[in-house]
Amino acid sequence: MEVQGRFVDTALTNFVSDMNLVEFPQRFTSGPKQQVDDTLSTPNNPKELDDSSWSCELEDDVRTERLVMGSPRFYSRGTYGHTKSKRRRIITVVQRQAANVRERKRMFSLNEAFDELRRKVPTFAYEKRLSRIETLRLAIVYISFMTDLLENT
DNA sequence: TAGGCCATCTGGTCCT
DNA sequence: AGGACCAGATGGCCTA
Numbered sequence A: 001m002e003v004q005g006r007f008v009d010t011a012l013t014n015f016v017s018d019m020n021l022v023e024f025p026q027r028f029t030s031g032p033k034q035q036v037d038d039t040l041s042t043p044n045n046p047k048e049l050d051d052s053s054w055s056c057e058l059e060d061d062v063r064t065e066r067l068v069m070g071s072p073r074f075y076s077r078g079t080y081g082h083t084k085s086k087r088r089r090i091i092t093v094v095q096r097q098a099a100n101v102r103e104r105k106r107m108f109s110l111n112e113a114f115d116e117l118r119r120k121v122p123t124f125a126y127e128k129r130l131s132r133i134e135t136l137r138l139a140i141v142y143i144s145f146m147t148d149l150l151e152n153t
Numbered sequence B: 001t002a003g004g005c006c007a008t009c010t011g012g013t014c015c016t
Numbered sequence C: 001a002g003g004a005c006c007a008g009a010t011g012g013c014c015t016a
Helices: A002-022 A093-120 A132-151
Strands: A063-068 A071-076
Antiparallel strands (some): A063 A071
């Protein structure tokens, strides 16, 4: 058992070494931005206020004005969107704010899961924080490695 | 300065 | 009807 443990340790060290040499360039990243200010990021567009939840306008060339981070942005959904014409769901500013808060919470929990996964995959202590895509790829390789290890012992 | 990564907003779609 | 999920867009930060 102890021998096998040492073997796993050695194999793991080699595995991490290989992964770090091959896959990951050196780059340091700072922590996540903390910008949770609903008053700044909330659109205040009276056009969106409507009693009915759905409108029947076509999606061909719906040009939407967006107020994000205090500055207006424009983009046309007609350039890349779906060909099907759909009824558009019109929501109030309050509903949009609530949806934004839910989305932030959802992304927060997603990042928590990524952090948990980062702690499970082996890296060197001095290694930079893995990005999300790096974490996923390393986890895939790590699982494959451990699976092979189990099958060959 | 370009490119990578991330946070956030947003609208569409699916599901309860 | 409304929440969850998803993908596109955008801007900020950081590094090479």
